[in-house]
Amino acid sequence: MWAKTITGNFANVIHGLNKNHLTDMVIHRSKRMILDTFGVGLLGTSTEVCQKVKQYSKIYSSDISSTIWGHFDFRLPPLYAAFVNGVAVHSMDFDDTWHPATHPSGAVLPAVMALSEAFPQKKKISGLDLLLAFNVGIEVQGRLLRFSSEARNIPKRFHPPTVVGTMGSAAACAKLLALNQMKCKNTLAIAASYAGAPLANAATQTKPLHIGNAAKHGLEAACLASQGLQGNNQILDMESGIGAFYTDYNPQTLPNLQSYPWLLDQQDVAIKRFPAHLGTHWVADAASSVRRKLVENSDISLILDKIEKVIVKVPEVKYVNRPSPNSEHEARHSFQFVACSALLDGSMSIQSFASESIHRPALQELLCKTQLVHPSDNKPSFESLYCEVTVVLWDGNAISDRCNTFYGHWRKPLTKQDLEKKFQFNASEVLPAEAIEGIIETVYNLEKVEDCSVLNMFLSGQSARVFPEKLHFTHSNS
Amino acid sequence: MVFLTLQRSQKFLGSSRQVHKTAAHVVARSAPEETVTSSFASFIHAVRPEHLSKIVRHRSKRMILDSIGVGLVGSTTHVFDIALKYCLELYSSVAVSNVYGKPGMKLSPTLAAFTNGVATHSMDFDDTWHPATHPSGAVLPALLAASQMLPPNSKPNGLDFLLAFNVGLEVQGRLMHFSTEAHNIPKRFHPPSVVGTMGSAAATAKLLSLSMTQCTHALGIAASLAGAPMANAATQAKPLHIGNATRLGFEAALLAARGMEANPFILDDISGCSGFSAFYSIYQPRPLSTPSEHHEFLLEKQDIAFKRFPAHLGMHWVVDAALSVRNLFINYAGSFSPSLIRTIVLKIPVSKYINRPFPNSEHEARHSFQFNACTALLDGEVGLSSFTESSIHRQELRELLHKVVVEHPEDNVANFDKMYGEVAVLLKSGDVLTGKCDTFYGHWRKPLSRESLLKKFRSNASHVLPEEKVETIISMVDNLENLSDSSHLACSL
Numbered sequence: 012m013w014a015k016t017i018t019g020n021f022a023n024v025i026h027g028l029n030k031n032h033l034t035d036m037v038i039h040r041s042k043r044m045i046l047d048t049f050g051v052g053l054l055g056t057s058t059e060v061c062q063k064v065k066q067y068s069k070i071y072s073s074d075i076s077s078t079i080w081g082h083f084d085f086r087l088p089p090l091y092a093a094f095v096n097g098v099a100v101h102s103m104d105f106d107d108t109w110h111p112a113t114h115p116s117g118a119v120l121p122a123v124m125a126l127s128e129a130f131p132q133k134k135k136i137s138g139l140d141l142l143l144a145f146n147v148g149i150e151v152q153g154r155l156l157r158f159s160s161e162a163r164n165i166p167k168r169f170h171p172p173t174v175v176g177t178m179g180s181a182a183a184c185a186k187l188l189a190l191n192q193m194k195c196k197n198t199l200a201i202a203a204s205y206a207g208a209p210l211a212n213a214a215t216q217t218k219p220l221h222i223g224n225a226a227k228h229g230l231e232a233a234c235l236a237s238q239g240l241q242g243n244n245q246i247l248d249m250e251s252g253i254g255a256f257y258t259d260y261n262p263q264t265l266p267n268l269q270s271y272p273w274l275l276d277q278q279d280v281a282i283k284r285f286p287a288h289l290g291t292h293w294v295a296d297a298a299s300s301v302r303r304k305l306v307e308n309s310d311i312s313l314i315l316d317k318i319e320k321v322i323v324k325v326p327e328v329k330y331v332n333r334p335s336p337n338s339e340h341e342a343r344h345s346f347q348f349v350a351c352s353a354l355l356d357g358s359m360s361i362q363s364f365a366s367e368s369i370h371r372p373a374l375q376e377l378l379c380k381t382q383l384v385h386p387s388d389n390k391p392s393f394e395s396l397y398c399e400v401t402v403v404l405w406d407g408n409a410i411s412d413r414c415n416t417f418y419g420h421w422r423k424p425l426t427k428q429d430l431e432k433k434f435q436f437n438a439s440e441v442l443p444a445e446a447i448e449g450i451i452e453t454v455y456n457l458e459k460v461e462d463c464s465v466l467n468m469f470l471s472g473q474s475a476r477v478f479p480e481k482l483h484f485t486h487s488n489s
Numbered sequence: 490m491v492f493l494t495l496q497r498s499q500k501f502l503g504s505s506r507q508v509h510k511t512a513a514h515v516v517a518r519s520a521p522e523e524t525v526t527s528s529f530a531s532f533i534h535a536v537r538p539e540h541l542s543k544i545v546r547h548r549s550k551r552m553i554l555d556s557i558g559v560g561l562v563g564s565t566t567h568v569f570d571i572a573l574k575y576c577l578e579l580y581s582s583v584a585v586s587n588v589y590g591k592p593g594m595k596l597s598p599t600l601a602a603f604t605n606g607v608a609t610h611s612m613d614f615d616d617t618w619h620p621a622t623h624p625s626g627a628v629l630p631a632l633l634a635a636s637q638m639l640p641p642n643s644k645p646n647g648l649d650f651l652l653a654f655n656v657g658l659e660v661q662g663r664l665m666h667f668s669t670e671a672h673n674i675p676k677r678f679h680p681p682s683v684v685g686t687m688g689s690a691a692a693t694a695k696l697l698s699l700s701m702t703q704c705t706h707a708l709g710i711a712a713s714l715a716g717a718p719m720a721n722a723a724t725q726a727k728p729l730h731i732g733n734a735t736r737l738g739f740e741a742a743l744l745a746a747r748g749m750e751a752n753p754f755i756l757d758d759i760s761g762c763s764g765f766s767a768f769y770s771i772y773q774p775r776p777l778s779t780p781s782e783h784h785e786f787l788l789e790k791q792d793i794a795f796k797r798f799p800a801h802l803g804m805h806w807v808v809d810a811a812l813s814v815r816n817l818f819i820n821y822a823g824s825f826s827p828s829l830i831r832t833i834v835l836k837i838p839v840s841k842y843i844n845r846p847f848p849n850s851e852h853e854a855r856h857s858f859q860f861n862a863c864t865a866l867l868d869g870e871v872g873l874s875s876f877t878e879s880s881i882h883r884q885e886l887r888e889l890l891h892k893v894v895v896e897h898p899e900d901n902v903a904n905f906d907k908m909y910g911e912v913a914v915l916l917k918s919g920d921v922l923t924g925k926c927d928t929f930y931g932h933w934r935k936p937l938s939r940e941s942l943l944k945k946f947r948s949n950a951s952h953v954l955p956e957e958k959v960e961t962i963i964s965m966v967d968n969l970e971n972l973s974d975s976s977h978l979a980c981s982l
Contacts, residue, residue: 022705050949051614058611099563116556208713211764217751242726252720264528329761437562
């Protein structure tokens, strides 16, 4: 079977090779290798490093387990709870985005939540502990992103959550575990050896694993460091350390702890209003307002055949340039799709990416008329990009609008009401009303929460009525 | 000691184009607390809730709320279902896979693979190929664990196992040929963590008989799990590179088996958006010939090197050279007397992570030309016990290390096919004793004999297994093609 791509060709070969292909020489040599490997492995079991990983791996018994969001029917070991919940967070590309570009929260929150349930019974993790660890994880990501000028633009090579997200998760978990300075260093070193996934899996079903793995691997690094495992204590300094992921790398020390200047203080995140790549949010806002100008309140399908073409001016971002997406993952990474969808419907929602929505004829027709243009002043950076949508009619008229800052961007943050609305809508898919309200209330008062296991309880979907004593806030003056 | 380190490596640092100015400046400072890394560690460790400003609290709580919400709605997605099923099955209460040297103990398959992979690379005693990687450790543990995972009526036989093993090697070798960078001793990403993960994915996909589409996706998912920076070489974390390669490649195959999809062009050149090419600056992928009746495996043309002692492959050249110099010395002076030595000159290729004048840990010692040369000179051999704490820190060795200088002749390239090791001992009397090694015993050009290979295996295995088990393994591997159930191999460990 002939494959058109190298990847397909590799798969062909892996699949098509059979025993008859093995030559004597190959059999002979590989058996030598197998034997030698057994020997060195057996010997290696007595090493210190191996003792540590054995200890670590044994903790995955069913005694220690953490909550899977939306489920109280089963639990998973902390590492895999972090993984699964992390995948959930990024599964629809609906999670927050920062500048320089990454998805900061998804890499950190699932890890610290899972870890918070893994402490021995007596130990309570307070809301403030959680909040602090979370922010350590965010801060470390932001600082690392500033070590390379490449990071300021929308990525091309490595997907940032897999580089800095893993490090952030590691740092946050190290904090929650209250590791000493030496172990914090080793946490970072070990985490670096898990970091880095190529961008090509964006717009595929595997992309959510990038966040799931960042959370999981950061947690694992912290656990290994806690067991005493050591790595390179100059991992952030060296080009062959975290520098390996960048072509220009300029690490800097962090500011002094005296009145520490958090990056989140100076630079907020963007919160998405619909589940798609951040770049498409400018497109949606521009297209929606063009639609309003075109048809006021009437149905746009009435004038669809009057449209000659749709021109969308965006920066050049190859992995979001998809004229004809086929899956939900591709649709979430398509400027063209979101432009047409917003023109047709007036706004974007979760439903816009359902299979029926993606494949409807009116949308497909409009997509055929859509083209992208990349003006040289439109830089591929979430800080400065803009989008201009122009609908050209056959009669020669052209209606345009431009979006510089979409609602939800850090320059125009969502109101408290809209943030809550988004949360309520999302959570109501899987949680009962009391749990939804319980989470909102607990998070808003997080600094005062004595024991954040209540949060995990709500997340699992168990009703608050069952455990009223858990809803206990401290009355401090903080 | 730091100053001397500086002296020896200054010339080296200055001439290497790769060292970033900031990093070099940092290393030159004498107080280790001032590194960027330790500033991060200090921050993480010392920051307190009181440091959180109001805005930060406010914003981060918004982020937490939003994140939970998207996670909850995300739990209704298909990709979530796959991930969940995968985890549930992995962590069923019956752990099924054996751990090297621990007959009673079993772990879940991927963790068994991880643990056994770490064991394999824990002493840097495992095999090395050309282009450079440690191929077997990335593949074998996953296959062993997987063989125990399959239900009794579909266990792979020995030949299936051997085939899957070779698929894992072949894919690693082919991928390394996609970049000329791979031909030399690595500088940026540690090859086992790049190609090893892919090899493990391919091998387990083969053993699990995945469809062609699933094989494609296994490769795609694995790429997102590949790649660890070189800086952790010569540290205790290095063995994790092999542990994770074998485990994560295995996970990729398991996820693909459950229907997870990735980018089907992951190995191809995708403009503007890197796939596997992300790990190289020069990348020229080529298709594999589709196996008709005859497929030429790379292992056919290019054999492997087996190590005779547990240290980085590069050490093996200088050790053989040093041993011949020691013999000359003994002929010359009756015995090896360090006091007669003025200087020891090592002629080695340029490779920062194995140039260590004064290693402090076993991991550093295994990655030090200087240490291995001096140990060979002093003891007449290098073995397991050369890397214990007491051996590393003994007085006579440290004294000898002080006499070492390194040179990097231009013709000594950092490449396991072409490099050589030369040792010259300059005596106080003015005489010079030299030895050079082009090909050490165990290198692919001078492979270990069957007797030597078995000797190494018996010596290693007997540390943890009784004699009968040791011999059983030898005979099972010898007759692998005839084994009807390859999971017996895993059970015997």
